[in-house]
Amino acid sequence: MAKRKRDTSWIQNYFFLIVPQPFEDELLSSWLTRVAIEHKRKLSIFLSLYVKKEGSSISRTDIDFLYDENLFEALVTKSNLTKKDILKMSLRSEEGYLYSCKENNLYPPNQIRKLVDKRNHYGLMYCPKCLAEDKIPYFRKKWRYQFYNVCTKHELFLTDRCWVCYERVNFSKIVHNKNLAICSKCEKDLRTSVCKNIEDYHRYGLEAIKWFEEGLDNGYFTINNKKVHSILIFDSFKRFVYLLDRKEGLILNEFPLLNEYKNLCKKLETYNSKKVCKIYKDFFLTAMVYFLFQNFPNNLQIFAKENHITYRDFLHGFQDVSFWYKNFIYNLIPIENKKGREIVSSEVVGAIKYLKNINEQVNIISVAEIVGCHPSIHKGFKRIYFQLKSKS
Numbered sequence: 168m169a170k171r172k173r174d175t176s177w178i179q180n181y182f183f184l185i186v187p188q189p190f191e192d193e194l195l196s197s198w199l200t201r202v203a204i205e206h207k208r209k210l211s212i213f214l215s216l217y218v219k220k221e222g223s224s225i226s227r228t229d230i231d232f233l234y235d236e237n238l239f240e241a242l243v244t245k246s247n248l249t250k251k252d253i254l255k256m257s258l259r260s261e262e263g264y265l266y267s268c269k270e271n272n273l274y275p276p277n278q279i280r281k282l283v284d285k286r287n288h289y290g291l292m293y294c295p296k297c298l299a300e301d302k303i304p305y306f307r308k309k310w311r312y313q314f315y316n317v318c319t320k321h322e323l324f325l326t327d328r329c330w331v332c333y334e335r336v337n338f339s340k341i342v343h344n345k346n347l348a349i350c351s352k353c354e355k356d357l358r359t360s361v362c363k364n365i366e367d368y369h370r371y372g373l374e375a376i377k378w379f380e381e382g383l384d385n386g387y388f389t390i391n392n393k394k395v396h397s398i399l400i401f402d403s404f405k406r407f408v409y410l411l412d413r414k415e416g417l418i419l420n421e422f423p424l425l426n427e428y429k430n431l432c433k434k435l436e437t438y439n440s441k442k443v444c445k446i447y448k449d450f451f452l453t454a455m456v457y458f459l460f461q462n463f464p465n466n467l468q469i470f471a472k473e474n475h476i477t478y479r480d481f482l483h484g485f486q487d488v489s490f491w492y493k494n495f496i497y498n499l500i501p502i503e504n505k506k507g508r509e510i511v512s513s514e515v516v517g518a519i520k521y522l523k524n525i526n527e528q529v530n531i532i533s534v535a536e537i538v539g540c541h542p543s544i545h546k547g548f549k550r551i552y553f554q555l556k557s558k559s
Protein backbone atom coordinates (compact mmCIF):
# COMPACT_ATOMS: atom_id res chain seq x y z
CA MET A 168 0.00 0.00 0.00
CA ALA A 169 1.31 3.40 -0.89
CA LYS A 170 2.29 5.55 2.00
CA ARG A 171 -0.10 8.40 2.58
CA LYS A 172 1.45 11.76 2.14
CA ARG A 173 0.01 14.96 3.39
CA ASP A 174 -0.83 17.13 0.42
CA THR A 175 1.10 20.36 0.67
CA SER A 176 1.14 21.25 -2.99
CA TRP A 177 -1.58 23.85 -2.57
CA ILE A 178 0.30 25.97 -0.12
CA GLN A 179 3.27 26.47 -2.38
CA ASN A 180 1.19 28.59 -4.68
CA TYR A 181 1.28 31.32 -2.11
CA PHE A 182 3.33 34.35 -2.86
CA PHE A 183 5.41 35.83 -0.11
CA LEU A 184 3.23 38.10 2.00
CA ILE A 185 5.99 40.52 2.83
CA VAL A 186 9.16 40.95 0.83
CA PRO A 187 11.88 42.91 2.59
CA GLN A 188 14.11 44.67 0.08
CA PRO A 189 17.55 43.07 -0.14
CA PHE A 190 20.45 45.33 0.81
CA GLU A 191 23.15 46.13 -1.69
CA ASP A 192 25.72 43.69 -0.27
CA GLU A 193 23.42 41.24 1.48
CA LEU A 194 23.97 37.51 1.68
CA LEU A 195 21.18 35.32 0.30
CA SER A 196 20.65 33.35 3.52
CA SER A 197 20.42 36.63 5.42
CA TRP A 198 17.66 37.94 3.18
CA LEU A 199 15.81 34.60 3.14
CA THR A 200 15.89 34.43 6.91
CA ARG A 201 14.55 37.95 7.12
CA VAL A 202 11.69 36.92 4.83
CA ALA A 203 11.05 33.84 6.99
CA ILE A 204 10.99 35.98 10.12
CA GLU A 205 8.46 38.32 8.50
CA HIS A 206 6.30 35.24 7.96
CA LYS A 207 6.83 34.20 11.57
CA ARG A 208 8.34 30.90 10.50
CA LYS A 209 11.56 29.04 11.07
CA LEU A 210 13.65 29.12 7.86
CA SER A 211 13.16 25.43 7.00
CA ILE A 212 9.41 25.58 7.53
CA PHE A 213 9.11 28.79 5.59
CA LEU A 214 11.00 27.28 2.65
CA SER A 215 8.86 24.13 2.71
CA LEU A 216 5.63 26.06 2.83
CA TYR A 217 6.35 28.87 0.46
CA VAL A 218 9.20 27.87 -1.80
CA LYS A 219 9.91 24.18 -2.26
CA LYS A 220 8.69 21.04 -0.58
CA GLU A 221 12.20 20.00 0.32
CA GLY A 222 12.79 23.22 2.22
CA SER A 223 14.15 21.52 5.31
CA SER A 224 16.96 19.90 3.37
CA ILE A 225 17.78 23.20 1.66
CA SER A 226 18.12 24.96 4.97
CA ARG A 227 20.64 22.33 6.06
CA THR A 228 22.89 22.97 3.06
CA ASP A 229 24.95 26.04 2.39
CA ILE A 230 22.21 28.10 0.73
CA ASP A 231 24.63 30.87 -0.13
CA PHE A 232 26.72 28.56 -2.26
CA LEU A 233 23.94 26.30 -3.52
CA TYR A 234 23.31 26.42 -7.23
CA ASP A 235 19.72 25.41 -7.76
CA GLU A 236 17.94 26.89 -10.78
CA ASN A 237 14.56 25.75 -9.49
CA LEU A 238 15.11 27.43 -6.17
CA PHE A 239 16.15 30.68 -7.87
CA GLU A 240 13.12 30.52 -10.18
CA ALA A 241 10.80 29.89 -7.27
CA LEU A 242 12.26 32.81 -5.34
CA VAL A 243 11.85 35.10 -8.33
CA THR A 244 8.21 34.10 -8.78
CA LYS A 245 7.26 34.29 -5.13
CA SER A 246 9.05 37.49 -4.25
CA ASN A 247 8.66 39.56 -7.40
CA LEU A 248 12.35 40.38 -7.30
CA THR A 249 14.34 39.90 -10.48
CA LYS A 250 16.62 36.95 -10.98
CA LYS A 251 19.49 39.39 -11.01
CA ASP A 252 18.56 40.58 -7.52
CA ILE A 253 18.47 37.01 -6.24
CA LEU A 254 21.71 35.91 -7.90
CA LYS A 255 23.53 38.97 -6.68
CA MET A 256 23.01 37.76 -3.09
CA SER A 257 24.31 34.28 -3.86
CA LEU A 258 28.04 33.62 -3.50
CA ARG A 259 27.79 32.15 -7.00
CA SER A 260 27.82 35.69 -8.34
CA GLU A 261 31.50 35.91 -7.35
CA GLU A 262 32.37 33.00 -9.60
CA GLY A 263 34.95 34.09 -12.13
CA TYR A 264 36.17 36.91 -9.88
CA LEU A 265 36.86 35.39 -6.48
CA TYR A 266 37.04 31.74 -7.42
CA SER A 267 36.73 29.45 -10.39
CA CYS A 268 34.24 26.70 -10.30
CA LYS A 269 34.40 23.07 -11.23
CA GLU A 270 31.28 21.33 -12.32
CA ASN A 271 29.09 19.84 -9.61
CA ASN A 272 30.94 21.70 -6.99
CA LEU A 273 28.82 21.39 -3.87
CA TYR A 274 31.30 22.72 -1.38
CA PRO A 275 32.66 26.21 -1.41
CA PRO A 276 36.24 26.67 -2.67
CA ASN A 277 39.02 27.93 -0.41
CA GLN A 278 38.27 31.55 -1.07
CA ILE A 279 34.99 31.18 0.79
CA ARG A 280 34.72 30.40 4.46
CA LYS A 281 33.17 27.03 5.02
CA LEU A 282 30.40 26.52 7.53
CA VAL A 283 31.08 22.84 7.98
CA ASP A 284 34.13 20.69 7.46
CA LYS A 285 35.08 17.22 8.64
CA ARG A 286 35.59 18.23 12.24
CA ASN A 287 34.09 21.61 12.79
CA HIS A 288 30.96 23.61 12.50
CA TYR A 289 31.60 27.29 12.11
CA GLY A 290 29.09 30.01 12.60
CA LEU A 291 28.47 32.78 10.12
CA MET A 292 30.96 35.56 10.71
CA TYR A 293 29.81 39.06 11.53
CA CYS A 294 30.93 42.46 12.74
CA PRO A 295 28.86 43.50 15.78
CA LYS A 296 29.30 47.19 15.05
CA CYS A 297 28.02 46.86 11.48
CA LEU A 298 24.95 45.08 12.83
CA ALA A 299 24.53 47.80 15.46
CA GLU A 300 24.57 50.51 12.81
CA ASP A 301 21.97 48.80 10.66
CA LYS A 302 18.40 49.97 10.89
CA ILE A 303 17.50 46.44 9.96
CA PRO A 304 20.36 44.09 10.85
CA TYR A 305 21.58 41.99 7.93
CA PHE A 306 24.63 39.85 7.08
CA ARG A 307 27.08 40.88 4.38
CA LYS A 308 28.35 38.69 1.58
CA LYS A 309 31.95 39.68 2.23
CA TRP A 310 31.80 38.24 5.74
CA ARG A 311 32.08 34.88 4.06
CA TYR A 312 35.22 35.68 2.08
CA GLN A 313 38.29 33.94 3.42
CA PHE A 314 40.45 37.06 3.18
CA TYR A 315 37.92 39.24 4.99
CA ASN A 316 38.91 38.70 8.62
CA VAL A 317 38.62 42.21 9.94
CA CYS A 318 35.81 44.70 9.33
CA THR A 319 37.60 47.40 7.37
CA LYS A 320 35.07 49.99 8.51
CA HIS A 321 35.17 49.36 12.25
CA GLU A 322 38.63 47.82 12.36
CA LEU A 323 37.80 44.86 14.50
CA PHE A 324 38.07 41.12 14.05
CA LEU A 325 34.93 39.34 12.93
CA THR A 326 33.43 36.65 15.10
CA ASP A 327 31.13 33.72 14.42
CA ARG A 328 29.32 33.25 17.71
CA CYS A 329 27.27 34.73 20.50
CA TRP A 330 29.58 35.76 23.31
CA VAL A 331 26.98 35.19 26.00
CA CYS A 332 26.21 31.52 25.36
CA TYR A 333 28.93 30.73 22.75
CA GLU A 334 26.36 29.42 20.29
CA ARG A 335 27.55 29.76 16.72
CA VAL A 336 25.47 31.87 14.39
CA ASN A 337 23.24 29.60 12.35
CA PHE A 338 20.16 31.05 10.69
CA SER A 339 18.41 27.71 10.39
CA LYS A 340 18.16 27.59 14.19
CA ILE A 341 16.34 30.89 14.57
CA VAL A 342 12.84 30.46 16.00
CA HIS A 343 12.45 33.78 17.82
CA ASN A 344 10.80 35.98 15.18
CA LYS A 345 12.98 38.91 16.20
CA ASN A 346 15.85 39.88 13.90
CA LEU A 347 19.17 38.55 12.67
CA ALA A 348 21.14 40.25 15.45
CA ILE A 349 19.50 38.15 18.13
CA CYS A 350 21.16 34.89 19.21
CA SER A 351 19.12 31.84 18.20
CA LYS A 352 19.78 30.13 21.52
CA CYS A 353 19.88 32.62 24.40
CA GLU A 354 18.24 35.53 22.55
CA LYS A 355 20.88 37.97 23.70
CA ASP A 356 21.93 40.69 21.32
CA LEU A 357 24.89 39.94 19.02
CA ARG A 358 25.36 43.69 18.56
CA THR A 359 26.79 43.90 22.05
CA SER A 360 29.49 41.27 21.39
CA VAL A 361 32.91 42.61 22.19
CA CYS A 362 35.32 41.75 19.41
CA LYS A 363 39.03 42.25 19.45
CA ASN A 364 40.07 45.61 18.06
CA ILE A 365 42.97 45.67 15.70
CA GLU A 366 46.08 47.17 17.26
CA ASP A 367 48.38 49.71 15.67
CA TYR A 368 50.85 46.99 14.77
CA HIS A 369 48.04 45.20 12.90
CA ARG A 370 47.68 48.06 10.39
CA TYR A 371 49.57 46.19 7.73
CA GLY A 372 47.03 43.37 7.83
CA LEU A 373 44.19 45.84 7.50
CA GLU A 374 45.87 47.36 4.47
CA ALA A 375 46.08 43.85 3.01
CA ILE A 376 42.36 43.20 3.43
CA LYS A 377 41.53 46.53 1.82
CA TRP A 378 43.78 45.67 -1.09
CA PHE A 379 42.03 42.35 -1.68
CA GLU A 380 38.62 43.94 -1.20
CA GLU A 381 39.35 46.62 -3.76
CA GLY A 382 40.80 44.13 -6.24
CA LEU A 383 37.67 42.02 -6.01
CA ASP A 384 35.43 45.08 -6.48
CA ASN A 385 37.38 46.17 -9.53
CA GLY A 386 37.78 42.68 -10.92
CA TYR A 387 41.51 43.20 -11.31
CA PHE A 388 44.69 43.94 -9.36
CA THR A 389 47.54 46.09 -10.53
CA ILE A 390 50.85 44.30 -10.26
CA ASN A 391 53.99 45.68 -11.78
CA ASN A 392 51.88 48.29 -13.61
CA LYS A 393 49.88 45.58 -15.28
CA LYS A 394 46.25 44.73 -14.69
CA VAL A 395 45.78 41.16 -13.56
CA HIS A 396 42.35 39.55 -13.47
CA SER A 397 41.29 39.18 -9.84
CA ILE A 398 40.62 35.47 -10.09
CA LEU A 399 44.25 34.76 -10.94
CA ILE A 400 45.39 36.44 -7.76
CA PHE A 401 42.77 34.69 -5.62
CA ASP A 402 43.61 31.34 -7.17
CA SER A 403 47.27 31.71 -6.29
CA PHE A 404 46.30 32.64 -2.72
CA LYS A 405 45.97 29.04 -1.59
CA ARG A 406 49.33 28.11 -3.11
CA PHE A 407 51.09 30.96 -1.43
CA VAL A 408 49.49 30.20 1.93
CA TYR A 409 50.68 26.62 1.64
CA LEU A 410 54.24 27.79 1.04
CA LEU A 411 54.14 30.60 3.59
CA ASP A 412 52.66 28.81 6.55
CA ARG A 413 55.95 27.37 7.82
CA LYS A 414 55.55 28.63 11.37
CA GLU A 415 58.80 29.03 13.33
CA GLY A 416 60.80 28.18 10.23
CA LEU A 417 59.55 31.03 8.10
CA ILE A 418 62.15 33.58 7.05
CA LEU A 419 60.44 36.78 5.99
CA ASN A 420 62.24 39.51 7.84
CA GLU A 421 60.69 42.42 6.02
CA PHE A 422 57.17 41.26 6.79
CA PRO A 423 55.85 43.63 9.50
CA LEU A 424 53.80 41.01 11.38
CA LEU A 425 56.34 38.22 11.42
CA ASN A 426 56.76 38.04 15.20
CA GLU A 427 53.03 38.22 15.83
CA TYR A 428 52.50 35.38 13.40
CA LYS A 429 55.18 33.24 15.03
CA ASN A 430 53.88 33.93 18.51
CA LEU A 431 50.41 32.87 17.46
CA CYS A 432 51.77 29.65 15.96
CA LYS A 433 53.48 28.89 19.27
CA LYS A 434 50.28 29.57 21.13
CA LEU A 435 48.39 27.26 18.81
CA GLU A 436 50.76 24.44 19.72
CA THR A 437 50.41 24.90 23.46
CA TYR A 438 46.77 25.67 23.93
CA ASN A 439 43.78 24.01 22.53
CA SER A 440 42.52 27.24 21.09
CA LYS A 441 42.52 26.35 17.43
CA LYS A 442 39.00 27.45 16.65
CA VAL A 443 39.17 30.78 18.39
CA CYS A 444 42.58 31.63 16.98
CA LYS A 445 41.76 30.60 13.45
CA ILE A 446 40.64 34.08 12.47
CA TYR A 447 43.94 35.59 13.71
CA LYS A 448 45.97 33.06 11.84
CA ASP A 449 43.97 33.66 8.66
CA PHE A 450 44.54 37.37 9.17
CA PHE A 451 48.33 36.97 9.32
CA LEU A 452 48.39 34.65 6.32
CA THR A 453 46.29 37.07 4.28
CA ALA A 454 48.71 39.86 5.17
CA MET A 455 51.62 37.64 4.11
CA VAL A 456 50.14 36.87 0.71
CA TYR A 457 49.63 40.61 0.23
CA PHE A 458 53.24 41.16 1.22
CA LEU A 459 54.45 38.82 -1.52
CA PHE A 460 52.69 40.92 -4.15
CA GLN A 461 54.15 44.21 -2.89
CA ASN A 462 57.45 45.79 -3.81
CA PHE A 463 57.25 43.60 -6.82
CA PRO A 464 59.13 41.37 -7.54
CA ASN A 465 61.58 41.75 -4.66
CA ASN A 466 59.47 40.42 -1.79
CA LEU A 467 58.53 37.31 -3.67
CA GLN A 468 62.03 36.61 -4.86
CA ILE A 469 63.56 37.16 -1.44
CA PHE A 470 60.95 34.90 0.13
CA ALA A 471 61.76 32.14 -2.35
CA LYS A 472 65.49 32.53 -1.96
CA GLU A 473 65.68 32.71 1.82
CA ASN A 474 63.29 29.83 2.38
CA HIS A 475 64.83 27.73 -0.39
CA ILE A 476 61.58 27.52 -2.28
CA THR A 477 62.23 26.34 -5.77
CA TYR A 478 60.36 26.84 -8.98
CA ARG A 479 59.23 23.28 -8.55
CA ASP A 480 57.87 23.93 -5.05
CA PHE A 481 55.75 26.75 -6.35
CA LEU A 482 54.08 24.41 -8.79
CA HIS A 483 54.26 21.08 -7.06
CA GLY A 484 51.12 19.34 -5.90
CA PHE A 485 48.64 21.66 -7.54
CA GLN A 486 46.45 20.16 -10.16
CA ASP A 487 44.81 23.18 -11.64
CA VAL A 488 47.52 25.75 -12.04
CA SER A 489 46.57 28.64 -14.28
CA PHE A 490 48.84 29.44 -17.13
CA TRP A 491 49.22 32.94 -15.77
CA TYR A 492 50.54 31.60 -12.47
CA LYS A 493 53.03 29.31 -14.14
CA ASN A 494 54.29 32.07 -16.33
CA PHE A 495 54.39 34.47 -13.41
CA ILE A 496 56.53 32.11 -11.35
CA TYR A 497 58.60 31.11 -14.36
CA ASN A 498 59.61 34.71 -14.89
CA LEU A 499 60.49 35.28 -11.26
CA ILE A 500 62.05 32.16 -9.89
CA PRO A 501 65.02 30.70 -11.68
CA ILE A 502 64.75 27.08 -12.61
CA GLU A 503 67.31 25.42 -10.43
CA ASN A 504 69.26 22.22 -10.70
CA LYS A 505 70.09 22.70 -14.31
CA LYS A 506 72.18 19.58 -14.23
CA GLY A 507 72.58 18.63 -10.59
CA ARG A 508 69.71 16.75 -9.01
CA GLU A 509 68.96 13.19 -9.94
CA ILE A 510 65.66 12.81 -11.72
CA VAL A 511 63.70 9.59 -11.67
CA SER A 512 61.45 8.35 -14.42
CA SER A 513 58.26 8.55 -12.35
CA GLU A 514 58.69 12.32 -12.13
CA VAL A 515 58.86 12.58 -15.89
CA VAL A 516 55.89 10.24 -16.33
CA GLY A 517 53.94 12.36 -13.84
CA ALA A 518 54.78 15.57 -15.64
CA ILE A 519 53.68 14.18 -18.99
CA LYS A 520 50.44 12.94 -17.49
CA TYR A 521 49.84 16.30 -15.92
CA LEU A 522 50.38 18.20 -19.16
CA LYS A 523 48.02 15.87 -20.98
CA ASN A 524 45.41 16.37 -18.28
CA ILE A 525 45.43 20.10 -18.66
CA ASN A 526 45.52 19.81 -22.45
CA GLU A 527 48.87 21.41 -22.86
CA GLN A 528 51.51 20.51 -25.35
CA VAL A 529 53.84 17.72 -24.32
CA ASN A 530 57.37 18.33 -25.48
CA ILE A 531 60.81 18.23 -23.95
CA ILE A 532 60.66 21.88 -22.93
CA SER A 533 57.24 21.80 -21.31
CA VAL A 534 58.05 18.56 -19.47
CA ALA A 535 61.40 19.88 -18.22
CA GLU A 536 59.66 22.97 -16.98
CA ILE A 537 57.31 20.92 -14.82
CA VAL A 538 60.07 18.62 -13.56
CA GLY A 539 62.17 21.66 -12.82
CA CYS A 540 65.33 21.04 -14.77
CA HIS A 541 66.97 22.28 -17.91
CA PRO A 542 65.66 20.50 -21.03
CA SER A 543 68.96 20.15 -22.85
CA ILE A 544 71.65 20.33 -20.19
CA HIS A 545 70.28 17.75 -17.75
CA LYS A 546 71.54 14.50 -19.20
CA GLY A 547 69.59 12.18 -16.91
CA PHE A 548 66.38 13.92 -17.75
CA LYS A 549 67.04 13.82 -21.46
CA ARG A 550 67.79 10.11 -21.34
CA ILE A 551 64.56 9.30 -19.45
CA TYR A 552 62.49 11.57 -21.65
CA PHE A 553 63.64 9.95 -24.88
CA GLN A 554 63.36 6.44 -23.42
CA LEU A 555 59.74 7.12 -22.52
CA LYS A 556 59.08 8.67 -25.87
CA SER A 557 60.45 5.71 -27.76
CA LYS A 558 58.24 3.39 -25.73
CA SER A 559 55.05 5.31 -26.43
Ligand SMILES: [Zn+2]
Nearest residue numbers: 294297318321
Ligand atom coordinates in the same frame (compact mmCIF):
# COMPACT_ATOMS: atom_id res chain seq x y z
ZN1 LIG B 1 31.83 46.63 10.93
Ligand SMILES: [Zn+2]
Nearest residue numbers: 329332350353
Ligand atom coordinates in the same frame (compact mmCIF):
# COMPACT_ATOMS: atom_id res chain seq x y z
ZN1 LIG C 1 23.55 33.29 22.81
